[in-house]
Amino acid sequence: MATRKKHSTAEEMALAQKEISVSEFFAKNRHLLGFDNKQKALLTTIKEAVDNSLDACEEAGILPEISIEIHQLEEDRFKIMVEDNGPGIVKAQIQNIFGKLLYGSKFHSRRQSRGQQGIGISAALLYGQMTTGKGAVITSKTKRGKAHHIKLQMDSRKNKPVITSDDELKEWHLKQGTRFELELEATYKRGLRSVDDYIKQTAVANPHCTINYLAPGSEEIRVYERAVKKIPDRPDEIKPHPYGVELGELIRMLRETNSRWLIGFLQEDFCRVGKKKAQEIIKATKLNERTYPSRVAREEADALYRAIQKTKISAPPTNCLSPIGENRITEGLMKECDADFYAVSTRPPSVYRGNPFQIEVGIAWSKPGDDLLEVSNKGKITKKRKKRGTTDTEDLLGNADEPVRILRFANRVPLLSQQAGCGFTKSVMQTAWKNYGLTQSKGALPVGSAAILIHMASVWVPFTSEAKEAIASYPEILKEVKLALQEAGRKLGVHIRKGKKVASEFQKRTYIEQYLPHVGIGLQEILGISNEERENLVEKLRTSMESTRKI
Amino acid sequence: MAARKTKKKTVKKKTAAAKVDKTTEELKGVALDSIHEAASDVLKVSKKGKLPSMTMPQRNLANVTYDKKTGYFELAGNLKTRTLDVNSVKTFAQTLRLMSLAQDMVSDEDFATKREAYYVSKNWGDAKFNEQRESDTVLDDIEGMFSLKGITREILRFVPEEHGGSVVGALTVIDRDPETGDPIRSDCASMGSGAYTVPSSVDHLGFETSAEFVIVIETGGMFQRLNHHRYWRTANCILVEMGGVPTRATRRFVRRLSEELRLPVYAFVDCDPYGICNIYRTLKVGSGAAAHVNAKFCVPKATFMGVTPQDILEFGLEDATHPLQPVDVKRAKDALKNDPFFKAHPKWKAAIKQMLKMGVRAEQQAFAKWGLNFVIEEYLPKKLKETKKFLP
Numbered sequence: 001m002a003t004r005k006k007h008s009t010a011e012e013m014a015l016a017q018k019e020i021s022v023s024e025f026f027a028k029n030r031h032l033l034g035f036d037n038k039q040k041a042l043l044t045t046i047k048e049a050v051d052n053s054l055d056a057c058e059e060a061g062i063l064p065e066i067s068i069e070i071h072q073l074e075e076d077r078f079k080i081m082v083e084d085n086g087p088g089i090v091k092a093q094i095q096n097i098f099g100k101l102l103y104g105s106k107f108h109s110r111r112q113s114r115g116q117q118g119i120g121i122s123a124a125l126l127y128g129q130m131t132t133g134k135g136a137v138i139t140s141k142t143k144r145g146k147a148h149h150i151k152l153q154m155d156s157r158k159n160k161p162v163i164t165s166d167d168e169l170k171e172w173h174l175k176q177g178t179r180f181e182l183e184l185e186a187t188y189k190r191g192l193r194s195v196d197d198y199i200k201q202t203a204v205a206n207p208h209c210t211i212n213y214l215a216p217g218s219e220e221i222r223v224y225e226r227a228v229k230k231i232p233d234r235p236d237e238i239k240p241h242p243y244g245v246e247l248g249e250l251i252r253m254l255r256e257t258n259s260r261w262l263i264g265f266l267q268e269d270f271c272r273v274g275k276k277k278a279q280e281i282i283k284a285t286k287l288n289e290r291t292y293p294s295r296v297a298r299e300e301a302d303a304l305y306r307a308i309q310k311t312k313i314s315a316p317p318t319n320c321l322s323p324i325g326e327n328r329i330t331e332g333l334m335k336e337c338d339a340d341f342y343a344v345s346t347r348p349p350s351v352y353r354g355n356p357f358q359i360e361v362g363i364a365w366s367k368p369g370d371d372l373l374e375v376s377n378k379g380k381i382t383k384k385r386k387k388r389g390t391t392d393t394e395d396l397l398g399n400a401d402e403p404v405r406i407l408r409f410a411n412r413v414p415l416l417s418q419q420a421g422c423g424f425t426k427s428v429m430q431t432a433w434k435n436y437g438l439t440q441s442k443g444a445l446p447v448g449s450a451a452i453l454i455h456m457a458s459v460w461v462p463f464t465s466e467a468k469e470a471i472a473s474y475p476e477i478l479k480e481v482k483l484a485l486q487e488a489g490r491k492l493g494v495h496i497r498k499g500k501k502v503a504s505e506f507q508k509r510t511y512i513e514q515y516l517p518h519v520g521i522g523l524q525e526i527l528g529i530s531n532e533e534r535e536n537l538v539e540k541l542r543t544s545m546e547s548t549r550k551i
Numbered sequence: 552m553a554a555r556k557t558k559k560k561t562v563k564k565k566t567a568a569a570k571v572d573k574t575t576e577e578l579k580g581v582a583l584d585s586i587h588e589a590a591s592d593v594l595k596v597s598k599k600g601k602l603p604s605m606t607m608p609q610r611n612l613a614n615v616t617y618d619k620k621t622g623y624f625e626l627a628g629n630l631k632t633r634t635l636d637v638n639s640v641k642t643f644a645q646t647l648r649l650m651s652l653a654q655d656m657v658s659d660e661d662f663a664t665k666r667e668a669y670y671v672s673k674n675w676g677d678a679k680f681n682e683q684r685e686s687d688t689v690l691d692d693i694e695g696m697f698s699l700k701g702i703t704r705e706i707l708r709f710v711p712e713e714h715g716g717s718v719v720g721a722l723t724v725i726d727r728d729p730e731t732g733d734p735i736r737s738d739c740a741s742m743g744s745g746a747y748t749v750p751s752s753v754d755h756l757g758f759e760t761s762a763e764f765v766i767v768i769e770t771g772g773m774f775q776r777l778n779h780h781r782y783w784r785t786a787n788c789i790l791v792e793m794g795g796v797p798t799r800a801t802r803r804f805v806r807r808l809s810e811e812l813r814l815p816v817y818a819f820v821d822c823d824p825y826g827i828c829n830i831y832r833t834l835k836v837g838s839g840a841a842a843h844v845n846a847k848f849c850v851p852k853a854t855f856m857g858v859t860p861q862d863i864l865e866f867g868l869e870d871a872t873h874p875l876q877p878v879d880v881k882r883a884k885d886a887l888k889n890d891p892f893f894k895a896h897p898k899w900k901a902a903i904k905q906m907l908k909m910g911v912r913a914e915q916q917a918f919a920k921w922g923l924n925f926v927i928e929e930y931l932p933k934k935l936k937e938t939k940k941f942l943p
Contacts, residue, residue, distance in 0.1 A: 518675060519635070525651035525654075541602075543600075548602070
């Protein structure tokens, strides 16, 4: 009887040890990329495609017009289409952009953009391929080139694109642009964290773009009209700030630099380092100005790294940031939220770990109830019914007795999942909203029919995971968010308090209306005055009483 | 048991006539004039385009003074003015409408209980009272407003709901039939096991008595015991049961016995801060809240028979006591600090301090420790021998 062998030798193990391709890794760990369930898969796919489209349009200086269609084929089988009017993609790059993980223009760049790692859209393709066996169909046309119609799959073992069909179209309905089509296994739901929610929030944070959206099972295309016609300023690219570079990266930069000498390397490859600062840094090490960067040993690099941390270097430039802007946030909120009051605040740029960032906050607040009180110039208060239903679909504001909705954005991209784990949420909870007229239990979100928009613009947004769903809680970021919340909160507080004042004044005047006639009746009963006399008296008293009241 | 010695003694009969008839007509006129005047003032000011106001005395303990000579709490003169504004408009309207009701009742010689006045307001639409407490307060305000002219709530024809105390003993009350005006005589010695009940208004009553003094008693239990054993016959006195803080009618009733029949009045209440600082104090000098009418509604000549803190020691009641509760201690300390009556009498200060020091209270009925009739056979005779020593 042969005994079952339980243990392996090192040599036997070696046979089983081989390189794991990135795509295989992600195929097994799809949750890291936001494909953990069917509903989220649909959202992530749309999101990645739209993010790419918006980035491309803005980079090319084109006002984006994006069409999204979702068709349900079977119960859990969908076909999605995202089309933009961007610059199009050069044919040779199409396969790499869509069919290769970790391929992109943005990872190494220190420029504010939606995409970061070059994973998203190709991961969507991989997911579609795994769940349906079909690849993606990409149609793209540049201004001067022809329209290409390419069917693309991915060799997930080798992380390589495979073109299954490649046609040149004689005619296409767009002068330029890109269309991405994919079949995938998915579920469609409405409500919070749905595709609909994402699109609406995208429209809020990007009032310069038009989105046409055909939801599954819907006959009508929903149009989110553009509210501003100016493309956001294109953010500048910046070199890394010395504080934001870790040792490993420093070693890589030393190896890859074009500079001859260390002093040149420090000045050329970093921002905010001039000759004097470079000398100061080098002085603190055993290296000298003319050391060849590529010859710096690991221990020396370590010393250099520590010298950098000890040297006082001014904050990175902030012209690399492109905030949404107060007007645009207001426009965006007004366009998509049925609210009675909007407050916005923008913080000056700040820095975390050498990365510049900027926080903007917008609050849309709706007074509970269906009535609004209006105060005329003469101080007369009238009650009016609120106008409602200017926007369709999901209302971004919750009910008056529910926690406020938090609309989180990073570089104009809505973050829908993992609200609880997000630094923004933490900041909202740590802000004392009672001071600003909202109710709040300790350590919880404030309650009220309101939406709080928080946007972080940064060359590098610190997400807690690759799925880009939550912002890491860097103290510098939390602090800026809180300051912005407080500023907007103060404006809200002033409004709410004033509203309460008007309401109580209105209440009081109603009170006068209600009881003053009885003063007249009492006097009439006792003194036997005529009805006319009584009415004149009441009118006179009303005037006297109201004239002493001011709002 | 029934055979109790009754001292045959020739007693001079004292009488007091009804206090009313002449003054009632006068006061009726004063009341109607006051109402009319108040309303006219409001009208006049309003017509000038100004905001009208009504002025009345503040009704609380902080606004009373006490002088041993006068013998009761008097208003110190702090006034509150209610000017027509948002916060007062409802009360303002209600005050006028209640004044109008009073005007009607005075003219028609009708009356309304405070409860009925509250219900009358239910026909006023928005201006109605939501609770009787609200209408009672407005009534007190109106009374306060007119009190300076000698007008009371009773003259305005508002009568309290609660009946007065119970009376037994050597007293005949002469009332009259409201319809025929014929006199009706009630002999308080012929009430069997029941008692004569003090009506809500007492100024029209006449009295005849052969009694030598009056004992006013806090609890129904003690009153029943003394009545059952005909103590009033034994001691030739009148017994009045207050049932807690005496009502205005009861106070007025005892006051007339004290003043017009010249009978000494002895209070017999529990030995605790409530019995002393609320029941006895109100009986003797009136209350802060009703300071505007105290002149008539208290018994300045009443004295305090017991139960005193010293009685607890002298009659061996130490083990029949209960500890003072925090609320008792607060009440007692409050009296020492804020009540003008106790502040004016060193003997009272000492007695209250003694009680606080002992930390206990004793009920009237604690004497039952020594036997059910100990109070009749021992306590009262012993105390009544030395009425001069009673607390003021």
